[in-house]
Amino acid sequence: MILSILLMVLDHRFHQAETLRSTLSVLTxxxxxxxxxxSDVGRWITEALQSRHDLQETNHRxxxxxxxxxxxxxxxxxxxxxxxxxxxxxxxxYKIGNRVLVAELSAxxxxxxxxxxMINKGSRSGVFEGQAVLDAHAVMGQVTHVSPMTATVLLxxxxxxxxxxxxxxxxxxxxxxxxxxxxxxxxxxLPNNADIRNDDLLVTSGLGGKFPPGYPVARIVEVKxxxxxxxxxxxxxxxxxxxxTREVLLVWEISVPPQFPEQEEAAGTPGFPLSPxxxxxxx
Numbered sequence: 001m002i003l004s005i006l007l008m009v010l011d012h013r014f015h016q017a018e019t020l021r022s023t024l025s026v027l028t029x030x031x032x033x034x035x036x037x038x039s040d041v042g043r044w045i046t047e048a049l050q051s052r053h054d055l056q057e058t059n060h061r062x063x064x065x066x067x068x069x070x071x072x073x074x075x076x077x078x079x080x081x082x083x084x085x086x087x088x089x090x091x092x093x094y095k096i097g098n099r100v101l102v103a104e105l106s107a108x109x110x111x112x113x114x115x116x117x118m119i120n121k122g123s124r125s126g127v128f129e130g131q132a133v134l135d136a137h138a139v140m141g142q143v144t145h146v147s148p149m150t151a152t153v154l155l156x157x158x159x160x161x162x163x164x165x166x167x168x169x170x171x172x173x174x175x176x177x178x179x180x181x182x183x184x185x186x187x188x189x190l191p192n193n194a195d196i197r198n199d200d201l202l203v204t205s206g207l208g209g210k211f212p213p214g215y216p217v218a219r220i221v222e223v224k225x226x227x228x229x230x231x232x233x234x235x236x237x238x239x240x241x242x243x244x245t246r247e248v249l250l251v252w253e254i255s256v257p258p259q260f261p262e263q264e265e266a267a268g269t270p271g272f273p274l275s276p277x278x279x280x281x282x283x
Contacts, residue, residue, distance in 0.1 A: 025147035032106065032150075099252040101125060105245070106150065115158040115182065116141070119248060122149045130210055132251045138216040138239035139163070139204060140248060155242055156217070157182055164207040165217050167200050176202060176217060176236060182243050185218050187234035192225045194232060202236055212251060 011017040103121040121127050123146045131143040133153045141161065145152040154161055161178040165187075172195060176185045190196060200220040206213025218236035225232045 021145075022147045025150060029149050036106065101127070101250040101252075103127075103151075103248050103250055105248065109152075113159075113180075115155040115178070115180070115242075116144065117153050117155065119151050119153060119250075120149070121250065122147050122151050124148050126252075127151045127250055132211045132215075134215060134249045134251060135240045135245040135247070136249075137241060138218070139211060140240045140242060140245065142210055143250070153248070155182075156238060156240075157185060157242060163211065163217065164205045165202040166205040167196060168203050169197075169200055170195055172196060173205050173207070183237055185236040185238060187236060188231060190232050190234050191230060192227075192232050196220060196223060196232075196234060198223060 007017065101121060103119040103125075105117050106120045107118040109116045109118070119127075119133075127143060127146050129143055129146055133140045133142060139156060141153045141155040141158070143151050144154045156163055156176070156178055157180065158178045159180045163176045164173065165176045166173045172190075174187050174190050174194075176187055179186050187196075198220055202217045202219065204211040204213055204215045204217060216239050218238045220234065221237045222235040223232060224234075
């Protein structure tokens with residue numbers, strides 16, 4: 001017991017067991033891979049036995065969604081061009097999209113006091129501690145531990161997680177703190193007279209250097225103001241599907257100088273840096 005306590009203290013204070021933990025994670029990775037084989041085989045059999053009618057309906061639905069997305073993309077291109085013109089007028093810094101890496105959830109944490117998940121990308125893919133993690137809807141959390149082939153992600157609803165946010169409607173900045181419940185965030189530092197309402201959208205403020213600014217986080221669902229107390233009781237619901245998402249995005253924030261049309265034609269891909277395999281560029 002004394003040796004175990006000593007090892008835990010050394011690991012927590014001085015990270016002495018980090019190398020040993022990474023080595024053990026490499027050794028146990030084949031076991032995790034074998035444990036996932038039955039579910040992968042079952043999913044493949046289900047997809048293989050799917051009826052032709054279902055496949056046709058899915059194909060038609062995807063075609064309609066693709067057409068709708070193309071129409072929205074045309075509108076987005078116009079808005080992006082207008083935004084660039086406004087940036088030039090205001091003398092703002094030019095910034096292109098973020099580099100992202102797609103990963104899949106490989107395991108859930110069995111600790112009832114922690115809300116974290118494990119993903120199938122690690123330091124070999126460039127993942128680093130403190131990296132922002134999103135799903136298709138909003139911010140999910142950040143990487144807290146990295147091994148060569150896996151990483152642990154602390155969700156934004158964990159009681160030890162706090163995230164700088166701002167209200168999209170008026171730019172009010174505050175801190176969103178995890179409540180320990182998968183569908184709830186708390187904003188404990190807003191005074192009673194703060195301009196915040198139900199249904200206000202919270203986005204990342206970019207302060208703290210962990211999360212790029214402007215990503216959606218949560219929506220306000222309850223505001224209670226009690227006379228005699230300095231702070232209001234404000235509750236928000238995360239927009240990310242923390243209990244259902246399987247694929248996630250790991251984000252790198254990249255800022256590069258603008259390219260003129262001649263430079264873009266020479267580079268081959270206008271306005272976007274090259275990315276390694278399995279990586280994409282988010283607009």
